[in-house]
Amino acid sequence: MAAVDKYTKTAVTLHWLIALFITANVILAIGAGYVPDADVRPMIDLHKSLGITVLGLFIARVLWRLTHKPPPLPAAYRPLEALAAHAAHLALYALILALPVTGWIHDSAWSAAASHPMKLFWIIPWFRLSFITGLDPASKAYVHTLFGHIHTYLSYALYGVLGAHVLGALKHQFFDKHPEIQRMWL
Numbered sequence: 001m002a003a004v005d006k007y008t009k010t011a012v013t014l015h016w017l018i019a020l021f022i023t024a025n026v027i028l029a030i031g032a033g034y035v036p037d038a039d040v041r042p043m044i045d046l047h048k049s050l051g052i053t054v055l056g057l058f059i060a061r062v063l064w065r066l067t068h069k070p071p072p073l074p075a076a077y078r079p080l081e082a083l084a085a086h087a088a089h090l091a092l093y094a095l096i097l098a099l100p101v102t103g104w105i106h107d108s109a110w111s112a113a114a115s116h117p118m119k120l121f122w123i124i125p126w127f128r129l130s131f132i133t134g135l136d137p138a139s140k141a142y143v144h145t146l147f148g149h150i151h152t153y154l155s156y157a158l159y160g161v162l163g164a165h166v167l168g169a170l171k172h173q174f175f176d177k178h179p180e181i182q183r184m185w186l
């Protein structure tokens with residue numbers, strides 16, 4: 001087989017870590033609706049910890065990408081496929097940033113935030129956003145509800161874009177027989 005243009009090892013590691021943590025976060029958030037009450041809080045605490053970690057990994061990913069050119073898309077892609085792939089990548093970047101940020105704003109506006117300090121993975125003390133925690137109670141309740149809705153709608157958008165991204169990659173790999181997964185593998 002001809003040599004495959006690959007992403008760097010750092011880009012590959014960040015890609016799969018972000019994919020793993022986002023998948024875990026969706027399972028935790030949805031799963032929290034189906035478990036006994038005693039398990040809900042630890043699941044949501046883990047959700048917040050993974051979400052803040054994704055934000056950190058996202059920043060690392062963007063900095064890496066700005067300083068390390070990704071490999072070009074395979075020449076065999078039709079122009080429309082290349083456009084769709086780029087559009088999905090751009091939308092994924094936007095969602096990977098917007099989901100943690102809206103979750104963090106939603107949580108910072110929680111009326112019980114002061115009595116439930118955030119700790120990443122139950123170890124590292126973490127901060128709420130002071131421009132939200134400092135709001136009056138009525139504004140906080142409004143922001144809490146609004147950003148809870150935005151967070152939920154963004155998660156629906158994530159399912160759509162992620163589905164298109166994964167199906168596109170699988171189509172190239174198995175129908176078109178391009179070494180697609182190898183590009184994003186160590």
Ligand code: HEM
Pocket residue numbers: 021022025026029030032044047048049050051052054099100101102103104106107151152155
């Ligand atoms: C990778 C980043 C994240 C993803 C993919 C994600 C995804 C989700 C999803 C799918 C839901 C359930 C929405 C619904 O169906 O109503 C949810 C709920 C929630 N998320 Fe996130 N989230 C992320 C980051 C965060 C962060 C950073 C925080 C807070 C610091 C956070 C706080 C919450 C809270 C409090 C809920 C509501 C849980 C409940 O029902 O009580 N999320 N998130």
